[in-house]
Amino acid sequence: ANSHRLWPEIDRVVKQEVSMASLGVGECGSGWQLFAEDGEMRMFRREEEMDGMVVDPLKAVHVVKGITGHEVCHYFFNPQYRYDWETTLEHMIVLETVSEDTLIFHQTHKRIWPASQRDVVFWSHTRRLPNDQDRDGPDIWTVVNNSTEHPDHPANAGKCVRIFLTVCLLCQTRVDPPKDGAPVSRDDITCKITYCSVVNPGGWAPASVLRAVYKREYPKFLKRFTAYVKNQTKDKPIMY
């Protein structure tokens, strides 16, 4: 709801993250290095440190047949599916339902040895965006997750180190209608997914350990999540 205290921040961050995610890896300055590739999925990172901590920005692009951007964002945004695909998740709770398209989460992630356990509080907002390039093409869908504070979960009050993140999932659907005028089926749709994330690990953790965790976990996450969406939607009507 645009009357909520967070609305100005949400609107600003969503617009800035969507414009960054829309840039190709070539365009948003050099420094992006390809670090994982699997079929249509390509993962890039920039090696950046903040106060001696690894905060490597990540940009992944993936092209998946048979699902739409609305479906990808639906399964990413809605909490009831998260334990099915987020393997590093230990606990998740919705602290506040701001509106049907904006939630505030608290999540604890499984401890990754030798780093101490982490938790995160973030607002999550999903939105349909007009498709500037192709007026009559399907809309673009996005989910943006951005760390925020919440009075019930102050940072570093418990056993977990509080991390800070900004994540943008940007999905563009393409429909190639069959030549013979048959109705569009899932074989005729493709989704181009861009996933950008910057995770500040909060407290110190060895750069080598964090980079190894990112190298292992991000490709696994995107492959597992997109396979989950394909499996969940394969026998359902297409959600544009």
Ligand SMILES: O=S(=O)(CCO)c1ccc(-c2ccc(C3CCCC3)c([C@@H]3C[C@@H]3c3ccccn3)c2)cc1
């Ligand atoms: O896109 S989301 O919003 C989806 C909602 O869950 C999201 C993504 C990633 C994280 C996350 C939180 C902590 C950690 C680490 C940092 C130091 C020790 C734990 C990691 C590491 C990078 C590895 C990782 C990568 C991908 C997926 C899960 N794990 C990731 C949180 C949220």
